[in-house]
Amino acid sequence: MRNSLKVSAAAAATAALALGLTACGTSSDPSSKPEGARADTSKPLVVAASPVPHADILNYVKTRLAAKAGLKLQVKEFTDYVLPNKATQSGQVDANFFQHKPYLDDFNKKNHTDLVPVVSVHLEPLGLYSKKDKDLTSIKAGQTIAVPNDTTNEGRALKLLADNGLITLKPGVGQAATPSDIKDSKGLKFKELEAATLPRALNDVDAAVINGNYAIDAKLKPAKDALVLEKAAGNPYANLLVVKKGGEQDPRVRKLAKLLNSPQLKKYIEDKYQGAIIPAFGTVKS
Known part of the structure; x- marks a missing residue:
């Protein structure tokens, strides 16, 4: 009888352990792996x-x-x-x-x-393109520049313009700059458009800052056609x-x-x- 009780207790303990491992999952249990790994x-x-x-x-x-x-x-x-x-x-x-x-x-x-x-x-590289002007010095007060309207690419576009002397941004402005953060527009006007539409907008504005993928898709050659391109270092x-x-x-x-x-x-x-x-x-x- 005592031996039977020992066997029964051992069996119960083994079953409880197995149940616990099933509930928690083990390293060999596929459900314990991260979702992507499954x-x-x-x-x-x-x-x-x-x-x-x-x-x-x-x-x-x-x-x-x-x-x-x-x-x-x-x-x-x-x-x-x-x-x-x-x-x-x-x-x-x-x-x-x-x-x-x-x-x-x-x-x-x-x-x-x-x-x-x-x-x-x-x-x-983000670039400034124009069908009317051949270089940066041709861009004057009163002209309109189109920029992407999504937060990060708009700030990136304005930084490109500021880095090349076309505008001046307020001190401390970060990557999320908007036209309201321009300290000195130097007489330029800005049109905010969806990034994908910017190449088509070149016929309606004086210049546009266009993402590289959309420029290439529109048969523009960034290294040749852009008035100015972003630099790769630290980008x-x-x-x-x-x-x-x-x-x-x-x-x-x-x-x-x-x-x-x-x-x-x-x-x-x-x-x-x-x-x-x-x-x-x-x-x-x-």
Whole structure:
């Protein structure tokens, strides 16, 4: 009888331990892993991207590099700066590639999202373009300059104008500058437009500050056509591969991140874009 009780007690203890481990999850239990690490790696990684150069870069990876790395990649093109982040947050896509860190931080703050950067890939120098003026000295008081209307790119555009003497900003103005932060407009007028529409606006304004991807998409050649371009040194506006928090643990995302920082991609960017797009590889802190 005593032996039977010992066996029964031992069995009960074993069952209780097993139940406890099941409830808490163990290191071998898939449910204990971060959500991204539990992704179905047999499915394609779906990435939202602006058409140029982001989708072009991803399609190069897809056709030339992904198969060898064991990665299935699907590219979905978007032509604005809002829907790719919303689709990533909701899980409609696995990742996106179109934005820089200041824009991502601003989007997260305003929309209460938890999107995080994985790696930086390239810099698209912001440039001032005109169909009427051939150089900066031709821009005079009374003329109208169009700038992006989203918070970070507008501040970035105004800084470019200030750095080149076209306007003077108030002391201490940061990356979120708006036309109201201009201390001296030097007689210039400003038109705030959605970034994607700026190339088309060149026919209606005297000049426009245009994001590199939209300039290239409009057949402009930044290195040749811009009156002035941003400098790469110390520039915080490198474009990123972005996922919803936890997605950075997805093995497919890790493979893509490695390919987007590979020597093969560096050569592709340098050869194809001839300085209009500049490789800017590296990991990025959230």
